[in-house]
Amino acid sequence: MRWFPRTARSSQPVAEPGPERELFDEAFQKRLEGLALMSRRLQSAGLRAERPSKKAGSGVEFADYREYSAGDDLRHVDWNAYARSERLLLRLHEEEEDLCVYLLVDSSASMGLGSPSKLDYAKQLTAALAYVSLSHLDRVALLALADGVVSSLPAMRGKQRIFSVFAFLRPLTAQGRTDLAAAATNFVAAHKRRGVVVLVSDLYDFAGWQTAISTLRYAKFEPYVLQLVDASDEDPGLGGDIELIDAETGEARALTVTPALLQRVRAARQRHERAVAAFCAQKQVPYFALDTRVTPQDAVLRILRRGGMLG
Amino acid sequence: MELARLTLGQLGLLLAGAWAVTLALHLLRVRRKRAVVASLQLWEQALAPRPTAQLLSRLRQLLSLLLSLCIVTLLALAFADPTRSTADGGTSVLLIDAGLSMQATDVAPSRLGLALRRAHQLVDSRNPADAMIVVQMDDAPRALCPMTRDAAELHAALGAVHPSRARTRFAPAAQLALQMLRGTLHPKLLLLSDGAFSVDAQLLQRLRASGVVLEHVRFGKRSHNLRVSALAARRYPLRPDQTEVLVEAENGGDALEHPTLQLFGDGQLLQHDTLEVPGHARVRRFYENLGGVGATLRAQLTLDGGTHDDLAADDEARAELTPVAHKHVLLVGPGNRYLEAALLLEEYLDVDQLAPAQYRSTRGYDLVIFDGVAPRELPAAPALYLAPPAGTTQPISVGAEVSRPYFDQQLRAHPLLRFVALGDVNVAHARRLRPARDDVVVASSADTPLLVTGVREGRRFVVLGFDVRDSDLPLRVAWPLLLLNVIEALSPSPTQLPSSTQQDLDARADIAPHSLPWTPPRVAHTHGSAWWTSVHESPWWLLTGAALLLLLVEWVSYQRRWIT
Structure with missing residues (x-):
């Protein structure tokens, strides 16, 4: 699979040479390096990294003052402030920590539709996000979901691990039914360290998508929802008397496709999209609806960046 | 309304069968194309049960079935060929053109064959109360049956129609039809013809003025002749x-x-x-x-x-061609090889030879040749006299002998001398001929006539004043020619031997079908409807057209998604 079209030869390869070198467009790669996945909450520190945390620590960036209490390190007392106000105030500094980023890719059968398929689109999107995170020394873990966690790539750091990401994504195929609630439950149970969770899915699990997002939130993860939308979802490209087959369940339904019916299907899909958007807005979960007709590059550099997911 | 092709029972069976097939086809499940979608649930939401939609769907299916049943019903009715009928019958003359042009095969099997087939259909589809007569039309009209309502008799009359080599003349047939239809109820003239004949506009006007309805069924496509x-x-x-x-x-x-x-x-x-x-x-x-x-x-x-x-x-x-008539020639004389040889040259001469003593009469002969002899009485047939003996008086007087006469005077334009040159003929001696006033001296030597012709008692004669054996004439080509000229002059062949057959000069090779310049009269429908059984009256084409219109409406509504 070719991840991104190559447009220029790099003078500084990402990592060791190999077939994966071709998977990234170098111009796109450079632009990705200037981005970072934004987290609205400073997560608990792990290893020191480039990412600031709310925890007062040994960083150099001033964060805030607080009242001195017994046992505090006197080295952090701001004596100048004491001279002006005769109060003992403790200078708080931001601790620079690494961020744990979980990229959850829906690999159910419904993701196999579209041209390019939604799964291929999700792979490219996930690879780009993984590279952004790895470039900032974040810990990146990948998980493929269907009716549970199908496969996973443990958390890792460093740009050179992008090839592991590619190796993980490449063999993913669209199969199985979607059960986001079960998958989220499995994920939460298996990952104790909190962090950012990016869910890339078409969310055609009408009964479970809300539960899945809520589960992530309740477990103190910071979820991002990227809903992939493809035109084939609402128009099979055939008219008249046809038999529709559900890609996941195999269920068949005979019906007559008319322009009015197509319009109603489009309206139903938009309702579904609006429902997800409303739920996410209510729960303060960043939500992006990405049409597969938009290239992954545009989606990353324009939509996600403009939406505040990448900074 | 009556059915021309089917009985009511047959129509019922046909309709039942057509409806059964239509229902069976309607109930058969359609093999649909398959399409895979990401989530059928999305479509189920769009197809959420709506009472109006379900009702419309059922109505649509019912409408489709009704439409199909309507179409097959219309087609079955069209096949049954319904015709109008009334109790009040009319009178029709079925005029079938059997002239030469109707033998044209530009339509199969021929124009006449097609016309007869159509005529049988007309007889079958007519109102049974209608009286009809079959008339064959070519150069003269011939009624082939009396005015009758019996279909069998009409069919038999149609079987008696035979093709004619004569050209068609419409006027006598139309006048005969006019006579037949005079004073009848609802007169109608059914003309089955290619129209390849001349039409008198005044005659058509008379037909129209008489209230006769003329209906022309035209046959033929072209004029390749x-x-x-x-x-x-x-x-x-x-x-x-x-x-x-x-x-x-x-x-x-x-x-x-x-x-x-x-x-x-x-x-x-x-x-x-x-x-x-x-x-x-x-x-x-x-x-x-x-x-x-x-x-x-x-x-x-x-x-x-x-x-x-x-x-x-x-x-x-x-x-x-009339056969060439043989001329019977009687040769009376002692024998003359030059003469006999010359007569053998003409194959149409039957020559009988008699000695002078055996001669009695000329009965049965077209002409007689007296060679060196003269009969006592004039023969009853035209005669050629060769060197009549001196002292002969009939038909002309014969005098003394003349030595070495020459043909120095000749009537070259005379038929006896056609193609004959006598100027250098040498004659040893001849007898002096003394012609009468009306006789013609064809050739003479000075004042001695040598070749004389004339008429005695209504019979032609030719006299040659010398014995050909006393001259070099038999050695010349002129001799047989002269003899044949004499025979032709005495017993002429028919001047015209046409023996020929000429085609009808008025006939035309152009056999292109034509329509009659006929304007139908305004018919008073006293009984509320037209009385006659018309070849165009059968509404089968209306029924077929309605079926096609329904098909068109269905197709357009499907294509344009009028019903979704």
């Missing part, structure tokens, strides 16, 4: 074994044709020629000195590859 428009043959009077033939070919089509003309004499091919006949033109050919014609002559036109045009009947013409 060549014909032998004229054939004439005659023998040469002096050479009856040779014939002069005139052939004329006419092209009734628009395109230039190159037909092959063949002349057959007694079945043997005599002449083979290729003509070039432009469209709507005539081309003539003369053939002179045609030998071997015999008793019959046939001219035949064929197209490339031996094929014929649409009307083969006029592609040939025949001529019967």
Whole structure:
């Protein structure tokens, strides 16, 4: 699979040479390096990294003052402030920590539709996000979901691990039914360290998508929802008397496709999209609806960046 | 309303079968195309049960079934061919053109065959209360049955129609029909013809004024026809074994044709020629000195590859030539080899020879030749006298002998001397002839007539004043020619030997079908509907058209998604 079209030869390869070198467009790669996945909450520190945390620590960036209490390190007392106000105030500094980023890719059968398929689109999107995170020394873990966690790539750091990401994504195929609630439950149970969770899915699990997002939130993860939308979802490209087959369940339904019916299907899909958007807005979960007709590059550099997911 | 093709029971069976098949087809599940979608749940939401939608869906299915049933019903009714009927019958004259042009095969099997087929249908589909008569029309109209309502009798009359080689004349047939329809109820003239005849507008006006409804069913498609428009043959009077033939070919089509003309004499091919006949033109050919014609002559036109045009009947013409009459000649004399040899040259002469003592009469002979003798009485037949003895008085007086006469005076324009040169003939001696005042001296030597002709008692005679054996005349070509001229003068052959058959010069090779310039009269429908059984009256085409219209509506509504 070719991840991104190559447009220029790099003078500084990402990592060791190999077939994966071709998977990234170098111009796109450079632009990705200037981005970072934004987290609205400073997560608990792990290893020191480039990412600031709310925890007062040994960083150099001033964060805030607080009242001195017994046992505090006197080295952090701001004596100048004491001279002006005769109060003992403790200078708080931001601790620079690494961020744990979980990229959850829906690999159910419904993701196999579209041209390019939604799964291929999700792979490219996930690879780009993984590279952004790895470039900032974040810990990146990948998980493929269907009716549970199908496969996973443990958390890792460093740009050179992008090839592991590619190796993980490449063999993913669209199969199985979607059960986001079960998958989220499995994920939460298996990952104790909190962090950012990016869910890339078409969310055609009408009964479970809300539960899945809520589960992530309740477990103190910071979820991002990227809903992939493809035109084939609402128009099979055939008219008249046809038999529709559900890609996941195999269920068949005979019906007559008319322009009015197509319009109603489009309206139903938009309702579904609006429902997800409303739920996410209510729960303060960043939500992006990405049409597969938009290239992954545009989606990353324009939509996600403009939406505040990448900074 | 009656059904022309089916009974009500048959129609019922047909409808039941058609409906059953339609229902079965309607109930059969349609094999649908398959399409895979990401989530059928999305579609289920769009298809959420709506009472109006379900009702519409059922109505749509019902409407489709009703539409199908309507279409098959209309088609079945159209097949049954319903016709109107009333108790009040009319009178019809079924005029069938059987003229030459109706033998054209531009429609299968022929125009006449098609017309007869149509006529049988008309008889079957007419109102049973209608009286009808069948009249064959060619050069003269012939009624083939009485006015009757019996279909069997009408069918039998149609079976008696036979093709004619005569050209069609509409006026006598129309006048006969007018006579037949005069005073009848709802008179109607059904004309089954190609219309390839001249029409008198005044006659049509009379028909119209008489209240006769003329309905013309036209047959034929084109005019691809060549014909032998004229054939004439005659023998040469002096050479009856040779014939002069005139052939004329006419092209009734628009395109230039190159037909092959063949002349057959007694079945043997005599002449083979290729003509070039432009469209709507005539081309003539003369053939002179045609030998071997015999008793019959046939001219035949064929197209490339031996094929014929649409009307083969006029592609040939025949001529019967009268046989050449043999002349019976009685030769009375002691014997003259020169004379006998000359008479043998003409094959149409039957010569009987008698000694002078045996001569009694000339009964049964066309002419008699007296060689060196003279009868006591004038013979009853024309006679040639060769060197009559001196002292003869009949038919002219014969005097003393004259030595070495010469033909120094001749009537060269006289028929006896045609092709004959006597100027240098040497004669040893001759007898002086003394012709009467009305006799003609054809040749003479000074004042001595040598060749005299005239009429006695209504019978021609020719006298030659010397014995040919006393001259060098038998050694010359002039001798048999002179003898044949004399025989022709005494017993002339018919001056005209046409013995030919000419085609009808008024006939036309153009057999293009034409419509009559007929404006239908305004018919008073006293009983609320037209009375007659018309060939266009059957509403089968209306029913078929309605079925097609329904199909069109269904197709358009499906294509345009009027019903979703």
